Amino acid sequence: MLNEKKIPLGKGQLEAIAAEYPTPFILYDEKAIRENARRFYKAFSWVEGFKNHFAVKACPNPAILNILLEEGMGVDCSSLPELLLSEKVGFEGEEIVFTSNDTPAEEFSAAARLGAVINLDDIGHIETLEKSAGIPELISFRYNPGDARTGNVLIGEPQEAKYGVTRDQIVDAYRAMQAKGAKRFGLHTMVASNELESTYFVETARMLFELAVQIRQECGISMELLNMGGGIGIPYRPEDEAVDLNYVSAGMQDLYRRIIAPAGLDPLKIVFECGRLVTGPYGYLVSRVRHVARKYKDYIGLDACMANLMRPGIYGAYHHITVPGREDQRAEKIYDVTGSLCENNDKFAVDRALPAVEAGDLLVIHDAGAHGYAMGFNYNGKLRSAELLLKVDGSVQQIRRAETIDDYFATMRFPGAPVNI
Ligand SMILES: *Cc1c(COP(=O)(O)O)cnc(C)c1O
Numbered sequence: 001m002l003n004e005k006k007i008p009l010g011k012g013q014l015e016a017i018a019a020e021y022p023t024p025f026i027l028y029d030e031k032a033i034r035e036n037a038r039r040f041y042k043a044f045s046w047v048e049g050f051k052n053h054f055a056v057k058a059c060p061n062p063a064i065l066n067i068l069l070e071e072g073m074g075v076d077c078s079s080l081p082e083l084l085l086s087e088k089v090g091f092e093g094e095e096i097v098f099t100s101n102d103t104p105a106e107e108f109s110a111a112a113r114l115g116a117v118i119n120l121d122d123i124g125h126i127e128t129l130e131k132s133a134g135i136p137e138l139i140s141f142r143y144n145p146g147d148a149r150t151g152n153v154l155i156g157e158p159q160e161a162k163y164g165v166t167r168d169q170i171v172d173a174y175r176a177m178q179a180k181g182a183k184r185f186g187l188h189t190m191v192a193s194n195e196l197e198s199t200y201f202v203e204t205a206r207m208l209f210e211l212a213v214q215i216r217q218e219c220g221i222s223m224e225l226l227n228m229g230g231g232i233g234i235p236y237r238p239e240d241e242a243v244d245l246n247y248v249s250a251g252m253q254d255l256y257r258r259i260i261a262p263a264g265l266d267p268l269k270i271v272f273e274c275g276r277l278v279t280g281p282y283g284y285l286v287s288r289v290r291h292v293a294r295k296y297k298d299y300i301g302l303d304a305c306m307a308n309l310m311r312p313g314i315y316g317a318y319h320h321i322t323v324p325g326r327e328d329q330r331a332e333k334i335y336d337v338t339g340s341l342c343e344n345n346d347k348f349a350v351d352r353a354l355p356a357v358e359a360g361d362l363l364v365i366h367d368a369g370a371h372g373y374a375m376g377f378n379y380n381g382k383l384r385s386a387e388l389l390l391k392v393d394g395s396v397q398q399i400r401r402a403e404t405i406d407d408y409f410a411t412m413r414f415p416g417a418p419v420n421i
Pocket residue numbers: 055057058076099190193194229230231232273274275276277370
């Protein structure tokens with residue numbers, strides 16, 4: 001097994017936590033998040049001013065964002081609430097990248113007020129930005145290479161994507177900003193999601209390096225910031241191999257020496273916007289078996305559902321599942337692992353081999369630390385779960401309480417609405 005899927009707590013410890021905070025909950029491992037952040041930064045230590053701007057959408061919890069701030073990360077925001085959340089946590093100025101699309105004017109104003117790096121998704125947004133916030137000194141564009149690159153299953157082919165400035169538009173986009181008085185320039189792309197092929201990211205660097213040189217040649221702009229986007233995958237399956245960050249870094253460094261340095265663009269700051277890689281493997285959805293049912297197939301019914309983690313339901317994504325206390329037992333049974341939503345795709349796993357389980361057992365769904373809680377919803381009256389942090393000292397802190405019925409009613413306006421809301 002290439003990566004061992006193991007929660008850093010035994011069954012007894014999990015039961016003790018569940019006695020205080022009822023299941024389901026997501027538990028994040030602070031120590032592992034910090035160690036992983038340090039590995040990431042160490043791999044790119046040759047880059048002057050290297051930063052990962054954590055994609056807030058992957059895990060929008062202030063306690064987690066604060067850990068990442070302490071580890072030297074910035075943030076990548078795509079909406080006003082994400083900008084305000086980042087501001088509250090203490091991110092400032094160019095630590096914040098604002099990569100949005102179909103952006104409302106007031107969000108540009110907020111990003112400009114914070115001094116964030118504004119990353120424009122479209123040539124047409126230049127006008128919206130100018131009207132709402134003026135022309136900033138530093139501007140970045142999101143580049144969409146179209147058929148010059150192939151995408152992957154999650155994000156789709158670049159020429160089908162709604163994002164970014166095209167090959168034909170990109171040089172003109174910089175010229176336009178230059179003419180309007182921008183002085184500093186960045187270039188961004190995001191062409192893959194959950195990609196596990198290490199060479200893919202080296203090729204993305206090559207694409208941006210070559211484009212930076214071309215833009216220099218065509219309009220004399222010295223790019224100062226290259227943003228490789230996010231999309232570095234994680235090994236959801238035990239047999240998957242993680243992206244080798246040292247390999248990616250070495251490949252990028254080699255291209256940097258061959259393309260960037262001779263063009264006189266050195267030093268060029270290189271950053272990422274990874275979310276999944278940063279917290280994905282270090283969050284666990286802990287749930288309890290409500291029922292084991294035998295129909296045409298065998299079902300495990302959990303107290304968690306798609307509202308807690310919708311990736312398996314919407315993408316058919318694999319998430320590893322273990323049964324605390326039964327890790328060493330043979331996976332002798334085949335189950336569909338379901339939630340209680342009235343949707344037949346509310347399944348965490350289909351035809352999964354697991355040890356025989358019974359009602360009351362705990363189940364751990366792995367790799368729920370990114371795009372997990374964050375994608376939750378209230379469909380079918382489901383309430384979102386709590387988020388807990390396993391701290392470095394071994395204590396557990398609740399960093400978001402579970403929703404209550406009052407939360408469910410909070411926005412409804414009708415004569416019989418509960419009072420005090
Ligand atoms: C979603 C997103 C990210 C983060 O993607 P991960 O797969 O979590 O690394 C980064 N940048 C942009 C523009 C995104 O939309």
